Amino acid sequence: MRRIRPRDHLRRLAVYRVAQGEWSRPPHNGVLEVVCEGAQSLWFASGYPCDLLSGLAAELAERYALPGPDEPRDLPAGVKIEPLFMSRVRDEDTFDRPDRPAGSKIVVEQANGLMVLRVPPGPLPDAIPVLGLLTVFLAVFALFIGQEILPSPLPPLLPLAVLAAAGCGLRHVLRRWTVLAVSGESLSVLRTGGPLPPRERHWPWAAIREIRMDLSPARRRTEEVCTLNVYFHDGRKAGMCWGREKEELAWLATMLRQALHVPPVAHETAACASPRE
The missing domain is CATH 2.30.29 (PH-domain like)
Structure with a gap:
């Protein structure tokens, strides 16, 4: 698995001691956080000694002109290190996009x-044709029910009500800002x-x-x-x-x-x- 951060997103490197969980037993209880701006952080090298990670962080900080790392600190309770370098959130969903997209009507x-x-109102969902067919089916069914329970000439009112409700919903979607x-x-x-x-x-x-x-x-x-x-x-x-x-x-x-x-x-x-x- 490969996860990439642009160089200008990097802000600092932090070393933590893992106090609970799989990597909590010293001396192999460290984890390195790559703190970014404009993207989520990366958690890296779980289970390596803190001294080794501190040296790695110092070397990387010097190479990328970042502030030097602080002394290792305890990882606060509640912070979960995901296994296998994974994340619950996709990286591409966290990247900053400062430039307005071409053609945007916002x-x-x-x-x-x-x-x-x-x-402005967004695009119509692909389910619109299916909803249209469902509306026709409900209108026919409403006409059948109306003929069974309503006196003439009232039965057409039920399918008209179904079509009116569907039209109202479509108009709502098309005009909702x-x-x-x-x-x-x-x-x-x-x-x-x-x-x-x-x-x-x-x-x-x-x-x-x-x-x-x-x-x-x-x-x-x-x-x-x-x-x-x-x-x-x-x-x-x-x-x-x-x-x-x-x-x-x-x-x-x-x-x-x-x-x-x-x-x-x-x-x-x-x-x-x-x-x-």
Whole structure:
């Protein structure tokens, strides 16, 4: 397995002593963290002696012009080192994309410390043809039920109601905008447009743990589908902007992370957490 970080993403190297778990028994109880900016950290060389890792960290820091490593510290409880150099989050979902993708229709407004991102309706899901066939089936079934229970000329009202509901849902999807606003210490998300009433949510900065693009369980034929997720310290998450281009989602995530000073993948250690500026 090969995992790559651009050189300009590297910030420092940190050596930890593993106090619990498989590699907790000295002297082979060290782990090296490659701390990055604009991407998640890499945890490397679990189970090697701390002295050896300190020497390696010092050599790499000198080669890449990074600050010298501190003395090894205990790995705080709650930080789990994934086996076999793996990660629960794909690296490509954590990389910063500071440049706006060409052709993006997202409107960016910035004034008086307020950043507003107006995201137009996204693409229709591939399931629309299936939903259309299902709507026709339900309309025919509703007509059959109407003929059985309603007097003439009322039976056609049931299939018309089914078609009206389907049309209302389609119009809602085609006209629903997502407005993201970062102001001071909070993130606000407004979904507006379409026949349904607007829906607005607010979260304080202190409640947000990490923001990144993630792979969605849904797929568009053979193409991967991603979404923008906001993760909170209490374990909840909020998804938005499903199905948009990956480059656009990565750019949106970068804009929000930079405005809110949160990482793509949070760490339990104070050393790894992004400082609030």
